[in-house]
Amino acid sequence: MYRAVKSNPLKRIATQSKRFVCSKYFPEEPIVPTILSSHIPGPVSTKLNNELGEVYSNSATYFVADYFCSIGNYISDADGNKLLDVYCQISSIPLGYNNPELIKAAQSEEMISAIVNRPALACFPSTNYKQILEDGILAAAPAGLDKVWTGLSGSDANEMAYKAAFMYAHSKKRGENGFTAEELKSVMENKTPGASDMVILSFNKAFHGRLFGSLSTTRSKEIHKLDIPAFPWPKTPFPQLKYPLNEYEAENKAEEDRCLQELESTIKNSSKKIAALIVEPVQAEGGDNHATPYFFQGVRDLTKKHDIIFIVDEVQTGVGASGKFWAHEHWNLTSPPDIVTFSKKFQAAGFYFGNPDLQPKQPYRQFNTWCGDPSKAILAKAIYQEIVKSDLVNHTAQVGDYLYAQLKALLGKFPDKVSNLRGENYGTFIAWDCATLEIRNQVLLSCRAKGVNIGGCGDASIRLRPTLLFEKRHADILLSVLEDVHKAL
Numbered sequence: 001m002y003r004a005v006k007s008n009p010l011k012r013i014a015t016q017s018k019r020f021v022c023s024k025y026f027p028e029e030p031i032v033p034t035i036l037s038s039h040i041p042g043p044v045s046t047k048l049n050n051e052l053g054e055v056y057s058n059s060a061t062y063f064v065a066d067y068f069c070s071i072g073n074y075i076s077d078a079d080g081n082k083l084l085d086v087y088c089q090i091s092s093i094p095l096g097y098n099n100p101e102l103i104k105a106a107q108s109e110e111m112i113s114a115i116v117n118r119p120a121l122a123c124f125p126s127t128n129y130k131q132i133l134e135d136g137i138l139a140a141a142p143a144g145l146d147k148v149w150t151g152l153s154g155s156d157a158n159e160m161a162y163k164a165a166f167m168y169a170h171s172k173k174r175g176e177n178g179f180t181a182e183e184l185k186s187v188m189e190n191k192t193p194g195a196s197d198m199v200i201l202s203f204n205k206a207f208h209g210r211l212f213g214s215l216s217t218t219r220s221k222e223i224h225k226l227d228i229p230a231f232p233w234p235k236t237p238f239p240q241l242k243y244p245l246n247e248y249e250a251e252n253k254a255e256e257d258r259c260l261q262e263l264e265s266t267i268k269n270s271s272k273k274i275a276a277l278i279v280e281p282v283q284a285e286g287g288d289n290h291a292t293p294y295f296f297q298g299v300r301d302l303t304k305k306h307d308i309i310f311i312v313d314e315v316q317t318g319v320g321a322s323g324k325f326w327a328h329e330h331w332n333l334t335s336p337p338d339i340v341t342f343s344k345k346f347q348a349a350g351f352y353f354g355n356p357d358l359q360p361k362q363p364y365r366q367f368n369t370w371c372g373d374p375s376k377a378i379l380a381k382a383i384y385q386e387i388v389k390s391d392l393v394n395h396t397a398q399v400g401d402y403l404y405a406q407l408k409a410l411l412g413k414f415p416d417k418v419s420n421l422r423g424e425n426y427g428t429f430i431a432w433d434c435a436t437l438e439i440r441n442q443v444l445l446s447c448r449a450k451g452v453n454i455g456g457c458g459d460a461s462i463r464l465r466p467t468l469l470f471e472k473r474h475a476d477i478l479l480s481v482l483e484d485v486h487k488a489l
């Protein structure tokens with residue numbers, strides 16, 4: 001049996017672990033990874049995955065997981081391997097696997113009713129939906145945004161935000177007048193003026209989802225977009241910062257100024273009205289690309305100046321991992337975003353807004369059968385309450401600072417293999433680049449073989465997306481495995 005950490009640190013970790021917030025939830029969490037099979041995926045995983053492939057696409061499978069046996073920061077696989085998970089279902093496990101407080105919420109009367117009586121929320125909202133929202137999703141609302149509309153996924157959240165922006169912009173143009181006969185007729189032919197010719201502006205390397213509208217604003221990888229019809233919407237460059245940031249302050253400021261100028265000229269030269277601009281606080285799928293608060297303040301100012309709805313996509317960055325509950329809190333904006341979208345760690349999806357005019361007056365415009373899912377909103381409530389009760393945002397900020405400092409020292413020893421460590425003062429939302437895609441993939445495979453499940457992003461980057469219950473002792477295991485893997489490259 002492989003042990004990722006040798007006996008001394010293990011003893012220290014075992015003694016200390018009882019004092020940690022994670023142990024409060026998971027007294028039985030493994031102390032270190034356990035690797036039983038000679039490869040990951042192991043033989044059972046491979047067999048199950050092949051069988052699954054007969055009826056369900058399995059081309060992206062890393063390994064087949066055993067969620068019954070997964071616990072806390074550890075994911076189990078079908079071969080009985082237990083891996084420290086710092087990828088966490090593409091950044092979407094907030095409080096560890098099988099968190100007892102979430103299980104309690106799952107077993108509540110409220111949850112049972114929500115699951116077996118799933119409502120068409122916009123038509124038949126439940127007596128307790130407002131309270132569920134107020135105790136969870138709305139209690140967590142970003143400053144200045146006191147309303148929410150719920151949906152089904154991150155892509156859906158972003159698309160609903162686009163629809164809100166289009167309807168808002170058109171209704172402003174229309175004023176007190178109703179829809180014209182021409183609009184009503186042309187819209188059924190998918191033609192203007194009933195169908196909008198306004199556009200959504202997004203950034204190069206952005207990822208905003210995979211439905212038709214959201215995919216048109218996604219610019220991270222060709223493979224996501226090939227063969228799918230797309231709206232002819234504009235894009236504008238996102239800054240490419242140089243690291244370490246303190247060594248390249250002047251160059252980075254010039255790069256951000258360049259991107260702000262390009263943004264303004266894209267806006268000015270657009271032949272179509274730009275209804276909304278969407279941006280991620282960190283472009284995660286596209287490579288964990290950061291920009292500074294200065295840049296985002298500039299983007300906000302330009303959207304205000306040009307009457308463009310400013311949408312912040314916090315699907316991946318939201319709910320604590322950045323060391324703030326919402327990552328855009330790092331920016332110190334003078335006015336809040338118009339819309340903030342969420343999903344992933346909140347389990348529930350949707351968008352926050354403050355201006356009531358971002359919700360159309362007529363029914364069935366921002367609509368589908370479910371309009372969200374009360375069972376997910378109940379989970380979001382439990383997640384939010386645990387985050388507050390255990391002060392997990394500050395916890396994550398502190399662990400992130402430790403992890404970043406240690407990674408800086410460790411990765412600095414391998415300058416020909418890795419570069420551009422990023423995410424300082426940004427919680428555990430940390431990433432770096434590998435010299436080549438081959439090295440990146442080798443590191444991910446070797447880490448898995450040594451008991452740590454990590455994910456990639458962008459062209460050749462590695463990103464960390466652990467739970468909010470990730471602690472220094474977990475970080476030490478990760479660091480020890482990364483060191484071994486890099487030495488062996």
Ligand SMILES: O=C(O)CCC(=O)C(=O)O
Binds near residue numbers: 284
């Ligand atoms: O590829 C997907 O659809 C998930 C994307 C995502 O959020 C990510 O990889 O960061």
Ligand SMILES: NCCCC(=O)O
Binds near residue numbers: 285455456457458
């Ligand atoms: N959206 C899945 C990304 C996986 C990767 O780039 O490695």
